[in-house]
Amino acid sequence: MRLLSLDVAGFRNIAGAHVSPGPSLNLVVGPNGQGKTNLVEAVAFLSWLRSFRTSRSADLVARGGTRAVLRAESEARDGRHEVAVEVGAGVRRARVDGHPVRSARECLGCLTVVFLSPDDPAILEGGPDGRRMLLDRTLVLLDPSRSLALSRYQRLVKERNALLRQAADAPGDPHVIEACEAALADAGALVARARVEVLDRLFPVLAAALRDLSGLDLEVRARYASRWLPGAGADARSALRESLRRHRPRDLAAGHTGVGPHTDDVEVHLLGLPARGHVSRGQRKALMLAWKAAETTLFAADRGESPVLVLDDALSDLDPERQERLASWLTSYPGQSFLTATTAPELADTSVVRLRAAGGSFVAEGMIR
Amino acid sequence: MALPAPVQRLIAELTKLPGVGEKTATRYVLFWLQRSPNAMKDLADRLADAAGSVRPCLVCGYVAEAERCGFCEDPARDRATVCVVESVADVLAIERVGEYRGLYHVLGGVLSALRGVGPDHLRVAGLLDRVAGGEVREVILATGADAEGETTALYLARALGDRGVRVTRPATGIPMGSSIEFLDAVTLMRALRGRKEIGP
Ligand SMILES: [Zn+2]
Numbered sequence: 001m002r003l004l005s006l007d008v009a010g011f012r013n014i015a016g017a018h019v020s021p022g023p024s025l026n027l028v029v030g031p032n033g034q035g036k037t038n039l040v041e042a043v044a045f046l047s048w049l050r051s052f053r054t055s056r057s058a059d060l061v062a063r064g065g066t067r068a069v070l071r072a073e074s075e076a077r078d079g080r081h082e083v084a085v086e087v088g089a090g091v092r093r094a095r096v097d098g099h100p101v102r103s104a105r106e107c108l109g110c111l112t113v114v115f116l117s118p119d120d121p122a123i124l125e126g127g128p129d130g131r132r133m134l135l136d137r138t139l140v141l142l143d144p145s146r147s148l149a150l151s152r153y154q155r156l157v158k159e160r161n162a163l164l165r166q167a168a169d170a171p172g173d174p175h176v177i178e179a180c181e182a183a184l185a186d187a188g189a190l191v192a193r194a195r196v197e198v199l200d201r202l203f204p205v206l207a208a209a210l211r212d213l214s215g216l217d218l219e220v221r222a223r224y225a226s227r228w229l230p231g232a233g234a235d236a237r238s239a240l241r242e243s244l245r246r247h248r249p250r251d252l253a254a255g256h257t258g259v260g261p262h263t264d265d266v267e268v269h270l271l272g273l274p275a276r277g278h279v280s281r282g283q284r285k286a287l288m289l290a291w292k293a294a295e296t297t298l299f300a301a302d303r304g305e306s307p308v309l310v311l312d313d314a315l316s317d318l319d320p321e322r323q324e325r326l327a328s329w330l331t332s333y334p335g336q337s338f339l340t341a342t343t344a345p346e347l348a349d350t351s352v353v354r355l356r357a358a359g360g361s362f363v364a365e366g367m368i369r
Numbered sequence: 370m371a372l373p374a375p376v377q378r379l380i381a382e383l384t385k386l387p388g389v390g391e392k393t394a395t396r397y398v399l400f401w402l403q404r405s406p407n408a409m410k411d412l413a414d415r416l417a418d419a420a421g422s423v424r425p426c427l428v429c430g431y432v433a434e435a436e437r438c439g440f441c442e443d444p445a446r447d448r449a450t451v452c453v454v455e456s457v458a459d460v461l462a463i464e465r466v467g468e469y470r471g472l473y474h475v476l477g478g479v480l481s482a483l484r485g486v487g488p489d490h491l492r493v494a495g496l497l498d499r500v501a502g503g504e505v506r507e508v509i510l511a512t513g514a515d516a517e518g519e520t521t522a523l524y525l526a527r528a529l530g531d532r533g534v535r536v537t538r539p540a541t542g543i544p545m546g547s548s549i550e551f552l553d554a555v556t557l558m559r560a561l562r563g564r565k566e567i568g569p
Contacts, residue, residue, distance in 0.1 A: 148545045155516040162482035173488050176480060179524035183516065 001112055001305045002336035003043065004073040004080070011060060011068035011087075012038040014360040022353030025330050025337050029344040030357030036340040039355070039362060040115070040310045043338060046072045046083045047113035047308070049094050049104045058089045067091070074111040077305050081110035105144040112299065112307040114141065116292045116314055121284035124275045128225075128265035132195075135266050138295055139198050142302060146194055153187040153261060160184055160244075161256045168252060181244045184260070189236035191261045196224045196232075199266065202294050209293035213325055214286050219271050226264040285317045289326065296335070306335025315341050376402070428499065430475030430492045431460055440472055447471045449506040453496060453525060455479055455513060459549040463511070466554045469561060471509075474499065479517040480524055491521075493528065500532050507535040509564055513548040526567045537564040 006019045013035050028036045037053075045051055051060060061068045067088040074081050086093045094101050096110055123130035140147045163177050203222045210220055228243040229236055240260060244251075247259045268275040270283065279287070292309065300306045311330075315323050327345045330337055331352065344354060354365040371377070376398060383394035401409045425431070426438035429451075433439070440446055440460075450471030454460055460473050476491045488494075499505055510525050512518035526536050539560035543552065552560070 145545075152516045152519075152545065156520070159482050159516065159520065166482060175524050175527040176482075176488065179480070179520050179527055180482075182523045183520045186519070187516070 001076045001307055002074065003111065003308055004075055006039075006043065006046075006073075007069075007071040008039065008042045009069045010062045010065040011042055011070060012062060012360075014038055014042070015062060017360065017362050019355060019362050020364065021336065021338070021355070022351060023336055024351045024353075025333070025339065025347070025349070026353045026355055027344050027347075028338060028340040028355045028357060028362070029342070031342060034357035035360040035362070036357045037312050038360070039357065040312050040338050040340055042070050043072070043308065043310055044113045044115040045087075046070055046085055047104070047107055047111045048115075049085065049092065049101075049107055052115055052117045053119075057087050057092060060087050061089070072111060076110055077303070078109075083107055083111050103147065104140070105147050108141070108144045112141065113310055114292050114295050114299070114307045115310045116288060116312060118313040118316070121281070121288045121317070124268060124279070124284050124287060125277070128263070131266040131268075132262070132264065134291070135195055135199065138202060138291075139194055141295055141307070142198060142298055143194075146191075149187055149190040149194070153184070153191050156180060156184040156187055157257050157260065157262055160251075164252050164257070165255050168255065177248070181241055184244065184257075185237045185241035188240045188261045192224075192226060192229050192240075192264065193236055195261070195264070195266075196229070199224055201298060202291070205297050206287075206290045206294035209297070210286060210290035212329055213289055213293065214322060215325060218283075220287070220290075221269045223267045223269070224264065225267045226261070228259050229264070281317045282319065282322070285314070286322065289314060293329070296333070300334065306333070308335060309333060309337040311337070311339045313340055315339075315345065425475070425477075428495070429473050430457075430477055430495070431473055432457055445470075448504050450509065451496075451499065451505050451507070452509040452511050454511050454549060455518065455521075456550065459511065462550050462552065462557060463561070466558045466561070468558055471507075474508075476512070476521070479512055479521040481517045488524070488528075493525070496525070497528065497532075500529060500534055505534055507537060509561070510536065510538045510567070511549055511561075514543045515546050515548065518548070522567070530568075536567055538567045539564045 002023055003021050006021065007017070008014045009016045017039070019039070028039055030036055041051055041053055054060065067086055070085045070087075072083045074083060081097055084095045094107060096107055101107055120134070123134050136150055140150070160177070160180050163180055166172060167177065199222050203220065207220050211217055228240055230239045243259045244257070247257070251258050268287065270279050270287065273279075275284070275287065289311070292311070296307055296309055314326060318326060323345060327347060330339060331347060331349045355362045356365060372380075380391065380394045380398050383389055383397060384391055401412065423432050423434055426433035426441055427436045428441045429438060431438040431440055447470045451474050452463065452469060452471055453474045453476060454463070455476055455478060457475055460475060463469050474492065474496050476493070478486055478491055480486055480488065480491070496508075500508065508525070508529055510522040512521045522538055529536050540563060543556065543560045549557070
């Protein structure tokens, strides 16, 4: 899967740019503030219909403008596709091959992007919500239809919270909250089981990628930490239903749902120690890179094609040896990739394309097709 | 010069229709205005006719010209089976398949605490009354496969739980999140045939 061409207009500091990336590694280089990150953000947006930097559409529109327009021509196993997106305050319209689409689920098949943002490594240090989001992204990447269960679950948590608040004023028909909890348990069990399944698949591959990227044999493990999920084989749906029922008095007082997949966590352990609080900046970066690398490997194993890999500012926080390892791993990546950097690493590979960023414009150097 | 106030009010009224924005509403109104002086008068008459002669069926909520609708009055329909749907559009979708021979019950929406819709806002009490009448043997819960449709079905299954009727839900092949109205005939037929009993 790869991007054949990309047109960006009115998007952040990019007034108008046309880029024809190379089929393998594309180095987006230039000083800070020239639009490197904005360009790769546009690439990720065309796949996920959202930015990993902001949730406000207005942030994406160039100063003084009203709309940002992104268009990509991609090539997947099933042929060529055109993805077009229009973003503005309160507006988010996307078309795939001319047909309007409403969710990333419908874009991901035509252009799948695995994206590493410079903020991602901090997820390992922060609260559980970041790690859940990280894992849910992996879930959807590997099976876009899972986004339905995820959004249904989120919707039902909001429904239950609204019921809890209404019940505080006037207790209504008890069948209503029972029904909501039953639906919530159905969706929640699906979500949690999928998370555990994906985590179990991801981590052995992640450990291998971490070895390649760090040159060290670091023992890395993950555990899905949940206060309600029973072991494999037990009925997750009944367990969640039971937990919700038990929690109801507390939840009624609090006005929100205090148990379920939206309170779970992913505990990452490096060399037997929790990654949270015990690993260095460089190790966090290497772990996140390995997570993304593992995503590409699993995706390729499932689909028979590699996703487009986008690494924004991946070299910083890595020592020179790790930088070199990453660069060499990237040049042997079987699919198309983008790496942003202030200074381009020395790479002998002739298929590498350099996109030099200056004031929101991009000039290709090296192999151009 | 802006359009006269009555025309603007009409445009504003039309934008309340599903899928109609201001642009489309304006196009409709200009079409009527330019067609003939009587075009709008004719439309107004049709609207008044419809408004004066139809109402929701007192039994099932479908569109009726009398107290009871055509389905409820039709002796050929199977009175032991009631298919519960969200809207009149769902009835039309199921009738297009042409296989279902039972009666309907139009809820008039789905449960949603977020949108302030509780059982009292839907035709739930009427459904329970119908079942209490004793003639009904199976209730098919054909609400949509989205979060609210699912919750509504589970709620009704509980509410009907101890009333001695078979409660089923079309399960096979309805993609998660879809509404009955937009399903194709083959999928809908399979889903109705493959309905499964659901417990409280
Ligand atoms: Zn009727």
